[in-house]
Amino acid sequence: MKVTEHIKNANEKTQFSFEILPPLKGQNITSIFEGIDPLMEFKPPFIDVTYHREEYVYKEREDGLLQKKVVRKRPGTVGICAAIQNKYNVDAIPHILCGGFTKEDTENFLIDLGFLGIDNVMALRGDAVKSETYFTPERDGHAYAGELVSQISALNNGLYLDDEILNTTPTNFGIGVAGYPEKHLEAPSLDSDIHFLKKKIEKGATYIVTQMFFDNAKYFQFVEKCRAAGITVPIIPGLKPIATKKQLNLIPHRFSVELPDSLIKEIIKCKDNRGVREVGIEWCIAQSKELLAKGAPILHYYSMGKSDNIRTIASAVF
Numbered sequence: 001m002k003v004t005e006h007i008k009n010a011n012e013k014t015q016f017s018f019e020i021l022p023p024l025k026g027q028n029i030t031s032i033f034e035g036i037d038p039l040m041e042f043k044p045p046f047i048d049v050t051y052h053r054e055e056y057v058y059k060e061r062e063d064g065l066l067q068k069k070v071v072r073k074r075p076g077t078v079g080i081c082a083a084i085q086n087k088y089n090v091d092a093i094p095h096i097l098c099g100g101f102t103k104e105d106t107e108n109f110l111i112d113l114g115f116l117g118i119d120n121v122m123a124l125r126g127d128a129v130k131s132e133t134y135f136t137p138e139r140d141g142h143a144y145a146g147e148l149v150s151q152i153s154a155l156n157n158g159l160y161l162d163d164e165i166l167n168t169t170p171t172n173f174g175i176g177v178a179g180y181p182e183k184h185l186e187a188p189s190l191d192s193d194i195h196f197l198k199k200k201i202e203k204g205a206t207y208i209v210t211q212m213f214f215d216n217a218k219y220f221q222f223v224e225k226c227r228a229a230g231i232t233v234p235i236i237p238g239l240k241p242i243a244t245k246k247q248l249n250l251i252p253h254r255f256s257v258e259l260p261d262s263l264i265k266e267i268i269k270c271k272d273n274r275g276v277r278e279v280g281i282e283w284c285i286a287q288s289k290e291l292l293a294k295g296a297p298i299l300h301y302y303s304m305g306k307s308d309n310i311r312t313i314a315s316a317v318f
């Protein structure tokens with residue numbers, strides 16, 4: 001079922017979805033199931049599975065020359081989505097990136113997803129790999145998520161890259177895109193970011209999931225600005241409970257978001273990470289309750305594969 005239909009059905013009982021990461025290469029899928037099992041009693045309408053592109057590692061050979069090695073640390077997005085749909089009968093949503101994909105790769109990826117009965121995809125640009133300063137698309141790939149959305153929409157209209165392929169059966173993907181209440185790191189302003197977000201919707205995206213935020217006011221202002229700009233699709237808030245002291249530095253740096261002073265103070269006061277985890281849970285419960293009370297369509301938790309704190313939050317909120 002499409003995410004937009006899930007949201008319509010959520011009227012009676014507001015629901016939440018969550019996002020998981022494929023395990024590190026070499027690990028078993030059981031870790032994924034162990035992360036999902038404790039949350040299934042809440043009947044999540046869909047589960048997102050992130051996509052992790054290749055990294056380039058340069059190693060010195062015996063002759064002194066550098067050898068480029070391509071490494072993918074977390075493969076398995078498509079397989080995990082298929083396994084989730086099969087085991088839990090819940091919609092799995094694979095993330096799909098511009099980075100590392102040619103248009104042909106994208107088309108073939110989408111064909112696989114269609115055959116597997118996947119109803120939604122989350123279309124993203126992806127970040128620059130560690131060896132790049134700026135994001136660089138594949139030679140025949142997409143530079144922005146909006147272009148990827150256009151390709152998915154074309155396929156939804158039965159249009160393949162090779163226009164000699166005739167009498168096609170159109171795919172039928174619901175398309176999600178990312179939104180940034182505190183603006184994307186590279187965007188010169190929030191207005192400019194919202195301008196390009198609107199383009200993604202005009203090209204066929206049907207819902208938005210936000211980057212994590214820790215101050216609900218940022219989300220409410222963002223929604224207001226999006227609505228004023230003419231964006232009418234659902235804007236699903238993304239939430240992450242802080243769990244370690246290290247995340248005080250890591251989260252603002254990696255995701256380009258601010259932590260409110262009062263949250264920082266509470267975390268600094270904690271003697272150990274057990275205390276931080278409790279503060280993170282309480283903060284996320286308060287955020288969740290306010291978002292629901294003020295009409296958020298559905299909540300989306302960044303579980304990062306650890307469901308125990310999400311379970312505590314869900315038990316308090318739903």
Ligand code: FAD
Nearest residue numbers: 050051095124125126127144145178184186187193196211
């Ligand atoms: P875009 O929408 O392409 O925007 C990127 C930047 O370019 C923005 O600053 C935007 O304002 C600007 N821009 C957009 N279009 C244009 C244009 N036509 N001309 C000029 N500027 C433009 N990363 C992963 O690697 N794997 C994942 O699974 C993953 N999941 C995510 C899920 C969510 C909900 C979110 C919020 C992020 C996720 N990311 C993931 C991170 C994401 O890939 C990065 O934030 C990336 O840097 C931007 O992706 P985007 O789709 O928002 O890009």
